[in-house]
Amino acid sequence: MNKLKPTRIEEEPKEEVESKALEPSRLDEDAVLQEVEREEKKRLTSLKAIGGFAKKSLIVGGLLASLIVIGTIYDAAFTASSMLQTMPFLGVIYLLLLVSLVGILGYSFVKQYMGYKKLKRIDTLQKEGLALIKNPTADVKSYALKIIERYENHEDEKVRQSAKKAKAELDNMMAGEVIERVDELVLKQLDEKAKNIILNYASQTAVSTAISPVAFIDAILIISRSHAMITDVSKLYGYKPNFIGEMVLVKSVIINLAFASVTELLTHHSGDVVGSSMLSKLSLHGAQGVANGVLTARVGLGTIKSVRPIIYKDKNEGFLKNLTKNIINKIFNNKNSN
Numbered sequence: 017m018n019k020l021k022p023t024r025i026e027e028e029p030k031e032e033v034e035s036k037a038l039e040p041s042r043l044d045e046d047a048v049l050q051e052v053e054r055e056e057k058k059r060l061t062s063l064k065a066i067g068g069f070a071k072k073s074l075i076v077g078g079l080l081a082s083l084i085v086i087g088t089i090y091d092a093a094f095t096a097s098s099m100l101q102t103m104p105f106l107g108v109i110y111l112l113l114l115v116s117l118v119g120i121l122g123y124s125f126v127k128q129y130m131g132y133k134k135l136k137r138i139d140t141l142q143k144e145g146l147a148l149i150k151n152p153t154a155d156v157k158s159y160a161l162k163i164i165e166r167y168e169n170h171e172d173e174k175v176r177q178s179a180k181k182a183k184a185e186l187d188n189m190m191a192g193e194v195i196e197r198v199d200e201l202v203l204k205q206l207d208e209k210a211k212n213i214i215l216n217y218a219s220q221t222a223v224s225t226a227i228s229p230v231a232f233i234d235a236i237l238i239i240s241r242s243h244a245m246i247t248d249v250s251k252l253y254g255y256k257p258n259f260i261g262e263m264v265l266v267k268s269v270i271i272n273l274a275f276a277s278v279t280e281l282l283t284h285h286s287g288d289v290v291g292s293s294m295l296s297k298l299s300l301h302g303a304q305g306v307a308n309g310v311l312t313a314r315v316g317l318g319t320i321k322s323v324r325p326i327i328y329k330d331k332n333e334g335f336l337k338n339l340t341k342n343i344i345n346k347i348f349n350n351k352n353s354n
Contacts, residue, residue, distance in 0.1 A: 131261035138255060141325040145195055149327075152191040160186060160198045163325050166254050167202055172209075178202045199326050207320065207330070210249050214316030215339055217245035221312040222343040226305025238308055245312065246319050253323045269318035302347050309343040310336065 092114055099107035141162065148156045164186070167179040182201040189197055221241045225234045246265065250257050257265050313336060321328045 128258055128260040131256075131258035132264060134255060135257070135261045135264055135323075138323055138325055142327050145326050149195055152194070154191070156191050156194045157186055157189070160194045163198055164202065166325060170254065174205065175202065178205060195326060203324065203326055206252055207324075207328075210252055210316070210320050211335055213245060213248050213252065214313050215342065217241050217248075217316065218309045218313040218339060219343055219346050222305040222309025223346050224305075225308040226302050226347045234304075234308065238312065242312055242315050245316050249316055249319045250323045253320075253325070255323045265319070265322055269315055269322055302344075305347055306340065306343055310340060313339050 096107060096111055096114065099110050101107075141159075144159055145163075148159055161183070164179050164183045167175050168183075170176050170179065178201045182198050185197065185201075186194070221238055224237045224241075228234050228237065246262070246269065247257065250265065255261075317332055
C-alpha cells in the first residue's frame with residue numbers, strides 16, 4: 017500500500033493593505049473665502065449685539081441706580097435726623113461718613129463725565145477739521161494749534177519734537193496746507209505706531225484662536241485682546257478712556273465696522289492673498305483664526321478713526337493685505353513648531 021506523502025499546500029499570497037496616513041483635512045480657496053467671510057460676519061454680529069446690550073444695560077442700570085440713590089438719600093436723611101435727636105455724637109459721625117461717601121461718589125461721577133467729554137471733544141475736532149479742509153478760513157491755524165498742543169507733552173520724544181516743529185512752521189503755512197502739514201508731521205507717525213500695535217494684537221488673536229478648539233475660549237481671547245488693543249491705541253493718540261468713555265468708544269468703533277465691507281480685504285486682494293498656496297491649505301480652525309485676526313485689526317483701525325483728532329482717510333488696503341499674509345505665516349509657523 018502506497019503511503020501518501022504529505023503535499024505542501026501552497027498558501028495564497030495575502031494582499032498587503034498599505035496603511036496610508038490620512039492627510040489632514042484641507043480647504044480649497046473658495047472654502048477658505050467662505051469660512052473667513054462667515055466667521056467675520058459672525059464676530060461682527062456678536063460685536064453689534066454686545067454694543068446693543070451694553071447700551072440697553074446702561075439705560076436700565078441708570079434707572080435702577082436712580083431709584084436706589086433716591087431711596088438711599090431718603091433713608092440716610094431720615095436716619096441722620098433720628099440719630100441727631102437721640103444720639104447727637106453718633107449722628108455727627110454718621111453725617112461725616114455720609115458726606116465723605118457722597119464726595120467720593122461725586123468725584124467718581126465727575127471723573128467719568130470728564131472722560132466722556134474728552135471723547136466728545138475729539139469728535140468735535142474731527143468735524144471742525146473736516147469743515148476747514150473743505151473751506152479753509154483764518155480759523156484753521158487756531159484749530160491746528162489745538163491739535164499740536166495735544167501732543168506737545170506726549171510720552172514719545174519724537175512726537176513731542178514733531179509737535180514743536182509743526183508749531184514753529186505754523187505761521188509760515190498757507191491756510192489750505194495747514195491741516196495736511198500738521199497731519200503729516202504729527203499724526204502720521206502715530207498712525208504707524210498704532211498699526212504696529214494692531215498688527216501685534218491681531219496676530220496674537222489669530223494664532224490663539226486658530227489652535228483653540230473651544231468657541232467660548234475664542235470669544236474670551238477676542239474680547240480681551242480687543243479691549244487691550246483699544247486701550248493702547250487710544251492712549252497713543254492722547255486719550256485715556258475710563259469706563260463710560262470706553263463704552264462710548266466701543267460703540268463708535270462698532271459703528272465704524274458696520275460701515276465697512278465684511279469682505280473688504282478679500283474682495284480687493286483676492287489675487288494677492290487668496291491665491292497663496294498656503295491659504296488654500298488652511299484648516300478650518302486656521303481659516304477661523306484668519307477671520308478673527310482680520311476682525312481684530314478692523315476693530316483697531318476703527319479705534320484710530322474714533323480717537324484721531326483729524327479725520328482718518330487711509331484705505332488701509334495694503335496694511336490689511338500684509339497683515340493677513342503675516343497672520344497666515346504665523347499660523348503655519350506655529351503649526352510646524354508644534
